[in-house]
Amino acid sequence: MVEVKGLLAVWQIKLDLDFHRRRNRRQIPNSNHYIQYMIYYIVSLIFIVSIEALALKKNCPEEHFILPALSDCHRWLNCSEIRNINIMNNIGYGTIKNVFKSNWRGNIVSVSILKHKKYLYDFNAGLNMLKLLNSNSFIVQLVGFCHELNIIVTEYHRFNNAINLKYLIKDSLSALKLCLNYAQILDYLHNNKLGTLVNCDSNTLHKLLSQLLITNDLNIVLADLDSIEIVKNSTVTCGSNSLQSNNNIDNLFMPPEQINYGIFNDKSEIWKVPDVCQYFINSSNDDLLKYLLFDVHKLCKSDIADRRPSAQTLINKYRSLLNDSLLTL
Numbered sequence: 409m410v411e412v413k414g415l416l417a418v419w420q421i422k423l424d425l426d427f428h429r430r431r432n433r434r435q436i437p438n439s440n441h442y443i444q445y446m447i448y449y450i451v452s453l454i455f456i457v458s459i460e461a462l463a464l465k466k467n468c469p470e471e472h473f474i475l476p477a478l479s480d481c482h483r484w485l486n487c488s489e490i491r492n493i494n495i496m497n498n499i500g501y502g503t504i505k506n507v508f509k510s511n512w513r514g515n516i517v518s519v520s521i522l523k524h525k526k527y528l529y530d531f532n533a534g535l536n537m538l539k540l541l542n543s544n545s546f547i548v549q550l551v552g553f554c555h556e557l558n559i560i561v562t563e564y565h566r567f568n569n570a571i572n573l574k575y576l577i578k579d580s581l582s583a584l585k586l587c588l589n590y591a592q593i594l595d596y597l598h599n600n601k602l603g604t605l606v607n608c609d610s611n612t613l614h615k616l617l618s619q620l621l622i623t624n625d626l627n628i629v630l631a632d633l634d635s636i637e638i639v640k641n642s643t644v645t646c647g648s649n650s651l652q653s654n655n656n657i658d659n660l661f662m663p664p665e666q667i668n669y670g671i672f673n674d675k676s677e678i679w680k681v682p683d684v685c686q687y688f689i690n691s692s693n694d695d696l697l698k699y700l701l702f703d704v705h706k707l708c709k710s711d712i713a714d715r716r717p718s719a720q721t722l723i724n725k726y727r728s729l730l731n732d733s734l735l736t737l
């Protein structure tokens with residue numbers, strides 16, 4: 409989209425220059441020139457109309473969703489509609505829920521079902537977060553829910569979770585774009601209208617990646633919000649509820665303040681960014697890119713949390729590398 413916009417701008421400048429050059433030479437702009445202008449305006453118009461149509465499609469009203477095979481936004485599914493969903497096969501499971509690929513009136517959706525009543529609190533906390541954060545491109549789209557059945561329906565993503573990116577990423581450019589994408593998700597959580605949000609259930613790289621889903625256009629969205637907590641007094645106590653206590657722990661992946669003092673906040677998530685980004689790059693095995701990222705990733709691994717960059721600083725860094733990448737990668 410941005411590329412088309414850029415091309416249109418360049419085209420317009422070229423036409424204008426041409427026009428003024430002719431005027432300065434006291435030449436009458438020829439009819440060919442006017443035809444070029446006309447084509448330019450028609451193409452621009454088509455472009456504007458098409459992006460507006462696209463924007464309309466994405467911006468459903470509150471409490472609505474849209475799926476590829478639907479022509480209009482649909483209200484979140486209620487219990488009676490959810491009862492008519494055909495459950496197909498199990499595509500994932502966590503501590504608190506099983507996830508099934510399912511069919512709702514010809515649309516493939518993802519159905520999460522609570523495993524055990526003792527996790528009801530976490531299940532509902534996750535659903536609540538999904539409802540609050542739903543209208544954007546960093547969080548998986550909510551399709552419906554039913555409290556009676558303890559079911560949450562979300563958009564289905566055929567590539568499944570970010571662990572699979574190891575097999576999908578083929579070049580450094582897409583690896584770097586995913587690093588940027590992850591930093592954007594963190595920036596969205598850390599600077600949220602609800603406060604500074606962090607994901608407590610991220611004690612291993614595998615666990616963290618398993619909560620991100622890959623979209624069709626190879627972006628990532630956060631799909632599991634069961635352990636999102638609001639940072640208060642610049643820290644949050646993770647592991648206080650039933651969910652996190654029975655988790656694996658990776659001491660190399662976790663920041664020192666979490667291991668030593670049980671302190672966890674937005675800067676603790678920054679500590680983990682290099683590992684996540686490396687995972688994406690590893691699959692393209694680019695030593696030059698690793699070298700270019702060395703300094704900023706080293707900063708993320710500062711023992712003193714305040715020295716670590718913000719998610720926004722990481723976004724800027726990844727963006728500028730992407731910008732330069734045409735020359736270097």
Ligand SMILES: *[C@@H]1O[C@H](CO)[C@@H](O)[C@H](O)[C@H]1NC(C)=O
Pocket residue numbers: 483486487488489
């Ligand atoms: C559920 O949603 C459908 C479609 O929007 C609607 O026709 C139906 O009345 C709703 N059922 C309940 C119990 O709200």
Ligand SMILES: *[C@@H]1O[C@H](CO)[C@@H](O)[C@H](O)[C@H]1NC(C)=O
Pocket residue numbers: 640641
């Ligand atoms: C937060 O910090 C302030 C000042 O340090 C303190 O007065 C307050 O009790 C703390 N609140 C909580 C919930 O810990």
Ligand SMILES: *[C@@H]1O[C@H](CO)[C@@H](O)[C@H](O)[C@H]1NC(C)=O
Pocket residue numbers: 683686687690
């Ligand atoms: C990257 O690949 C190397 C070699 O295959 C492996 O030892 C390392 O653990 C990988 N790093 C990550 C972050 O996956």
Ligand SMILES: *[C@@H]1O[C@H](CO)[C@@H](O)[C@H](O)[C@H]1NC(C)=O
Pocket residue numbers: 727728731732
């Ligand atoms: C991208 O690179 C160009 C040329 O080096 C520069 O003019 C532009 O400001 C850069 N944009 C960003 C977002 O870094």
